[in-house]
Amino acid sequence: DTGVSQDPRHKITKRGQNVTFRCDPISEHNRLYWYRQTLGQGPEFLTYFQNEAQLEKSRLLSDRFSAERPKGSFSTLEIQRTEQGDSAMYLCASSSNRGTRSTNEKLFFGSGTQLSVL
Amino acid sequence: RKEVEQDPGPFNVPEGATVAFNCTYSNSASQSFFWYRQDCRKEPKLLMSVYSSGNEDGRFTAQLNRASQYISLLIRDSKLSDSATYLCVVMNYGGSQGNLIFGKGTKLSVKP
Numbered sequence: 001d002t003g004v005s006q007d008p009r010h011k012i013t014k015r016g017q018n019v020t021f022r023c024d025p026i027s028e029h030n031r032l033y034w035y036r037q038t039l040g041q042g043p044e045f046l047t048y049f050q051n052e053a054q055l056e057k058s059r060l061l062s063d064r065f066s067a068e069r070p071k072g073s074f075s076t077l078e079i080q081r082t083e084q085g086d087s088a089m090y091l092c093a094s095s096s097n098r099g100t101r102s103t104n105e106k107l108f109f110g111s112g113t114q115l116s117v118l
Numbered sequence: 119r120k121e122v123e124q125d126p127g128p129f130n131v132p133e134g135a136t137v138a139f140n141c142t143y144s145n146s147a148s149q150s151f152f153w154y155r156q157d158c159r160k161e162p163k164l165l166m167s168v169y170s171s172g173n174e175d176g177r178f179t180a181q182l183n184r185a186s187q188y189i190s191l192l193i194r195d196s197k198l199s200d201s202a203t204y205l206c207v208v209m210n211y212g213g214s215q216g217n218l219i220f221g222k223g224t225k226l227s228v229k230p
Contacts, residue, residue: 033218042122042205042220043162091161107218109161 002026004110006092012116013082020078021113025094032075033107034067035091036060043091049075082117089114121145121219124206128225135196139224141189141206150209151182153191155202156223162205165191196228 005024013019025032030051035043046065047057051072061067064082069075079086093107124141131137143151151168166173168180168189179192189206206221 035220040222042222043218044220045218106164106167107162109163111161 004092004094004108006090006110006113008113009111010114010116012118014118015082015084017082018078018080019082019115020076021090021092021115022074022076023092023094023110024074025092026096026108027073029094029096029108030072031095032069033093033095034075034077035093037089037091037112038087046077079115082115084117087115087117120221122206122208122221124221124224126224127203128227130227130229131196132229133196133198135228136192136194137196137226138193139191139204139206139226141191141221143187143189143206143208143219145208145210146187148187148208148210151189152207152209152218153178153180153189154205154207154220156205157202162220165204193226196226198228198230201226201228 004026007022011019033048034046036046037043044060045058046061047067048055049069052069064080067075067077089112091109091112093109095107121144125139129137153165154162155165156162166175166178166180168182170182172181177194181190191204193200203223203225205223208219
């Protein structure tokens with residue numbers, strides 16, 4: 001499978017615990033995005049990387065959230081001291097924008113990690 | 119005001135019907151526009167980009183009106199398999215380097 005893969009698919013945790021999600025983008029893609037989606041809402045942007053550089057973070061990304069992409073390939077999203085309000089689907093997406101800036105950037109999404117905080 | 123607003127759903131239509139979804143965006147500097155489709159409990163997938171001149175892909179037609187900051191998607195001869203949530207998506211390049219802003223989505227249910 002050469003698509004975007006996310007692990008785990010589901011995570012159930014107790015409030016106050018830390019969780020970490022992993023995303024493996026399509027191998028030649030230089031951009032990687034994290035989104036969060038709750039029921040009845042569209043995906044909300046959290047952060048994105050171009051290669052290993054984290055270029056933008058949303059105001060939604062509190063200091064309990066941290067994302068890394070150490071070698072410009074896979075990425076991790078960690079949530080510390082989870083709260084019930086963190087329960088959501090966390091989606092990763094990747095795209096390629098090598099060279100000049102594209103105005104028609106197609107994102108490929110992974111299947112997401114469904115987080116439930118009890 | 120939300121940056122991307124869509125018609126409230128759900129739309130329940132019979133097979134073969136024509137259905138139209140509307141979307142408005144608030145940032146006049148927005149440069150790229152898309153429709154994504156999301157099946158229940160699945161990830162969003164790109165349905166089509168939206169070009170200034172309007173574009174068509176089979177039964178699907180997308181249109182953009184920059185003056186009114188309005189995007190539309192028309193589905194003709196709807197099929198049962200078109201049942202999904204349709205997400206209007208805007209990409210901003212102004213101060214923000216390339217993140218997609220999604221609308222809440224409009225749910226379509228096509229009935230036999």
